[in-house]
Structures are given as C-alpha cells and as structure tokens.
Amino acid sequence: MGDATTPTSPQQPKPIGRRPGSVDTRGHIATIARRHFGERGYDNATLRAIAADADVDPALITHYFGTKRQLFAEVVEPPVDPDTIITALAEVPPDELGERLAELVVGLLDDPTYGATFTALLRTAANNPDIAVMLGDRIKHSILLPLAEQLDTDRPQLRATLTATQTLGLVVAHQIIQLDTLTHIDRRELIALVAPTLQRYLTGPL
Amino acid sequence: MGDATTPTSPQQPKPIGRRPGSVDTRGHIATIARRHFGERGYDNATLRAIAADADVDPALITHYFGTKRQLFAEVVEPPVDPDTIITALAEVPPDELGERLAELVVGLLDDPTYGATFTALLRTAANNPDIAVMLGDRIKHSILLPLAEQLDTDRPQLRATLTATQTLGLVVAHQIIQLDTLTHIDRRELIALVAPTLQRYLTGPL
Structure with missing residues (x-):
C-alpha cells in the first residue's frame, strides 16, 4: 500500500x-x-x-x-444475479418457463466461480443464523418477488417459493454434498428431469 | 469426573x-x-x-x-434416521409414496431437535468440503440406495437422488434461510403441494 x-x-x-x-x-x-x-x-x-x-x-x-x-x-448479494434470472425469463412463453429456468440453474452447476460463491454464502448462512435469515429475505425481495410479478397466475409468491426449494436443493445436492448421480448425469437430461417440476410450480395447477 | x-x-x-x-x-x-x-x-x-x-x-x-x-x-449419521424413512415407506402403496414421504419431511420441519441437528450438519458440510462429500456418500448408501431398492421402477437410483434434491431444498429453504412463505404455510397444504413432485420422481414417467 x-x-x-x-x-x-x-x-x-x-x-x-x-x-x-x-x-x-x-x-x-x-x-x-x-x-x-x-x-x-x-x-x-x-x-x-x-x-x-x-x-x-x-x-x-x-x-x-x-x-x-x-x-x-x-x-x-443473492447466490445468483437477480437481473440475469428475471431478464432471461421475461421473454419466455409461460409454458416454457420451467425448462428455461432448469437450463439456467443446471448451467450454474458447472460454473466453478458460481460454485465457490454459493459454497461461501451457504457457509456464512450455516454459521450465522441471523445472516441466514437476512439472506433469505434478500432472496425473497430480489428474486422471488420479481419472479412472482412476472407470473400471470394465482398465488405467485407461493409458486416462486416452491420453485426456490427445488432449485436450491439441486444446487446443495450437487455443490455441497456432491451426490454422484447428479455430478455424472448428462446436463440435457437433468434439465429435462427437473423442468416439469419447475413448470408445475410456476404455472401448473397447485 | x-x-x-x-x-x-x-x-x-x-x-x-x-x-x-x-x-x-x-x-x-x-x-x-x-x-x-x-x-x-x-x-x-x-x-x-x-x-x-x-x-x-x-x-x-x-x-x-x-x-x-x-x-x-x-x-x-445422515440428517434423518434411514430406518425411519425406509420402514415408513415399506408398506405404502406405490402411488401414495410421494404423499407419505412429503408428510415425513414436512413433519421434520417443525421438530426443533431435528432442526438443530440439520443445521449443525449443514454447518459442518459447508465448512469442510471433504466431510460434505463423505456425508453425501453416507446419505447415498444409507438412504438413497435402500429407498431405490424399494422402488419397483426403472432407474431407481436416479429417482432417489431427484427425490433427495427436492426434500433437501425444502429443508434448507425452511430451516436455514427461513423463507417466510414456507414457515407460515399450513402443513397439510405444503404436503399436498410437494407430494406430486416426489411422486413423479419416485414412480412417474421420467
């Protein structure tokens, strides 16, 4: 210096x-x-x-x-750039939202920079309960609510939250405990497997 | 002493x-x-x-x-007692597996002992990458593979793994970052919302 x-x-x-x-x-x-x-x-x-x-x-x-x-x-910041998610989904036809979001999330799994950031953030959250809650609040306001606003459906906030549970679980299982079935599976196939879950949460009958 | x-x-x-x-x-x-x-x-x-x-x-x-x-x-030990899960699902008709598993997982969300154990385990995993991998391996062998063995379907191990991503995400979103939509929602309703996802992963067409 x-x-x-x-x-x-x-x-x-x-x-x-x-x-x-x-x-x-x-x-x-x-x-x-x-x-x-x-x-x-x-x-x-x-x-x-x-x-x-x-x-x-x-x-x-x-x-x-x-x-x-x-x-x-x-x-x-939340573990993903909110603008990236929101912008990427803005132009997508409603019945393709699940697949597009699955592509985005699965795409992050093999990004080492994202992996390191996510792991550091989860470490912080696990070690500091009050920060974890704050982080959840941040995720809600910068990702889930904007996502919910784009959904032309009933109960948008609940849908965005359910979507968060599946995407979060996918990242934790892949990134933190590294279940080998997930680390080895073909990416196109994983997207196809998870997309219907996200699609139902986002626009399907609940 | x-x-x-x-x-x-x-x-x-x-x-x-x-x-x-x-x-x-x-x-x-x-x-x-x-x-x-x-x-x-x-x-x-x-x-x-x-x-x-x-x-x-x-x-x-x-x-x-x-x-x-x-x-x-x-x-x-894995974050849930494998025997509890495996025994509870052993007698369940295949088309009710999703709902029964959703009941088990949602039931854990409000158990303070389980919450503390899960948080401690996730903290350990987030802070120690090699232990996280070992934990994933333990979860695979003591829960996912026994669960897969019970499934009379194609690709049982993949199904058990997908099931793990949804249940894990539900617990992390509720327990660690405490998304308020999840902490407030009626438990019967949450079970009904998540059950179809688990049912599809366990026995549905992939």
Whole structure:
C-alpha cells in the first residue's frame, strides 16, 4: 500500500494509494467487500483486509457502513444475479418457463466461480443464523418477488417459493454434498428431469 | 469426573468414573461423539470434551478411532434416521409414496431437535468440503440406495437422488434461510403441494 494521494479516475478499478472519502469511495469499498465475502465467506473476511485491498483506512469503512455485520448486510448479494434470472425469463412463453429456468440453474452447476460463491454464502448462512435469515429475505425481495410479478397466475409468491426449494436443493445436492448421480448425469437430461417440476410450480395447477 | 472403577453394566447410559477399554467402550464413545457432533457441529466439538463426557482418557479415543476427522467419519449419521424413512415407506402403496414421504419431511420441519441437528450438519458440510462429500456418500448408501431398492421402477437410483434434491431444498429453504412463505404455510397444504413432485420422481414417467 503506497501513500500517494494522486487523484484517481472512477474508471480505474484498483487505485494506487489511500483514497480520500469521495462520492464513489463508498461504492468502491462495497465492491471490494462483496468480493471478499464472496470468496472467503463472512467469517474469514476482515475489515482490515478489505480496507487494505480498497486502499482506505479501516476507520473509513466503519464510518460508512458501521460493523462488519452491517457492511455484509449492505453488500451481500443473492447466490445468483437477480437481473440475469428475471431478464432471461421475461421473454419466455409461460409454458416454457420451467425448462428455461432448469437450463439456467443446471448451467450454474458447472460454473466453478458460481460454485465457490454459493459454497461461501451457504457457509456464512450455516454459521450465522441471523445472516441466514437476512439472506433469505434478500432472496425473497430480489428474486422471488420479481419472479412472482412476472407470473400471470394465482398465488405467485407461493409458486416462486416452491420453485426456490427445488432449485436450491439441486444446487446443495450437487455443490455441497456432491451426490454422484447428479455430478455424472448428462446436463440435457437433468434439465429435462427437473423442468416439469419447475413448470408445475410456476404455472401448473397447485 | 470421579475415579471410581466400579464395573458398569451396558444398560447404564452415563457410567461414573473412567471406563476401562472394554468391548463396549468403543460404542459408548461413538454414542457420545455422535451427540457432540450433532449438537455442536464438527468444528466446535473437541476430543477433549467428548472424552470428558464419556469418562475416558482422550488417548483412548485416538487409540480406537484415530483423528477427530476419522472419529467423525465413523460416527456421523445422515440428517434423518434411514430406518425411519425406509420402514415408513415399506408398506405404502406405490402411488401414495410421494404423499407419505412429503408428510415425513414436512413433519421434520417443525421438530426443533431435528432442526438443530440439520443445521449443525449443514454447518459442518459447508465448512469442510471433504466431510460434505463423505456425508453425501453416507446419505447415498444409507438412504438413497435402500429407498431405490424399494422402488419397483426403472432407474431407481436416479429417482432417489431427484427425490433427495427436492426434500433437501425444502429443508434448507425452511430451516436455514427461513423463507417466510414456507414457515407460515399450513402443513397439510405444503404436503399436498410437494407430494406430486416426489411422486413423479419416485414412480412417474421420467
């Protein structure tokens, strides 16, 4: 960490030297913190390391966000990018929603970056009950409710929640306990097997 | 911890004094260890505390089981008692298997003891990737394969695995991230919603 105070442009992802408290320093800290929590999990991330990586004084993080827990609460993201899911499903005919969502979820199973992020997030949730509940709330508001809004059916929120149970279980069984039937099965086949479940939850008779 | 060396009968659950290395001391240690791992999770359980609770010298645990990891590997149990599941499903007509299994799983959701055990186990799995894989293997051999053996269908192992993804997801969504739609929904209704998914995985056309 240098001590240079040369002004940095917003385009520069990793500025040299301690940043002054400016309009986008807060966002810069949030970006770094999000990466640290994602890669290391909540328990192994430290304000000191985040501060060093962001080239700011740890006190500035406290000033902007408060405690580590409050920082986490503000920057944590659901295990999938909500926009990706919502945008991908927006143009899909209702009777193909199950298959399209199954494709999205099964596609994530073989993505090592996603796997690491999901594992870190689940570790954090399992170790910190209050954070787990907060995470559930975040998933509800950023994924399930927007998904529910797209459904032209009865009981959209219940449908989105049931959908979450199947997709979550698929990822946990594949990613965490690594059931070998799942790790070995052909991806097209897995999509075809799970799609009818998702389709029924999303648009079928309940 | 006393030092009495009075012989203890196998019926006595918590003997007084250090136990000599006898035929059932190993089983006694395993029982205590299983409880410690279940209640505290792998990371918070210690050989010292298990030894104290079992009234044996820590060296005796090492002698019988090796490392803490090896002890865990030997005594860990799947998140549900396999016999309970297998026995409960043994007498059920094939076309009612989905509903009966849904009843069993939903019944566990409101059991605080089960909730604590499941959370501790998931915490252990999330924090220790190799243990997670071992746990998956245990689940496969003690629940999924016996369940598959009961199914008079094609591809029984795949069916049991798909069933595991839905039940696991239901428990994680309810127990860990506590989606409020799941915590509030009427239990009979939740059973009716999930049963068709399990029925299709167990006996339906894939």
